[in-house]
Amino acid sequence: MNLKILRDxxxxxxxxxxxxxxxxxxxxxLVAPDLEIYKSAILAGFSAVAGVVQKLAQAALDGTVTSAExxxxxxxxxxxx
Numbered sequence: 425m426n427l428k429i430l431r432d433x434x435x436x437x438x439x440x441x442x443x444x445x446x447x448x449x450x451x452x453x454l455v456a457p458d459l460e461i462y463k464s465a466i467l468a469g470f471s472a473v474a475g476v477v478q479k480l481a482q483a484a485l486d487g488t489v490t491s492a493e494x495x496x497x498x499x500x501x502x503x504x505x
Contacts, residue, residue, distance in 0.1 A: 429494060433480065436498055437473055444472035 445465035452464030479497035483489050495502055 429489060429491060432491075433494055436494075437476065440472050440476060440498070441469035445469035 445468050448464050448468035449461055452459060452468075453461055456464070476497050480489060480494065483493040483497060492502075
């Protein structure tokens with residue numbers, strides 16, 4: 425994995441964590457009012473990141489990770505040119 429792809433993955437992981445954490449806050453407050461909101465957000469963020477990291481690790485088993493594999497791990501479908 426080259427440095428450009430590594431920076432891309434790191435930025436995407438931070439964004440994924442934030443999106444997942446922020447998306448769960450409202451629902452967690454309604455479903456489990458006794459659970460602290462920050463704990464729900466952290467659990468949601470780590471859960472989403474763990475799924476992507478697992479897919480990236482599986483893609484790296486052959487020794488390389490391509491941009492297409494990174495996109496696939498994050499669920500991004502690029503239009504063919």
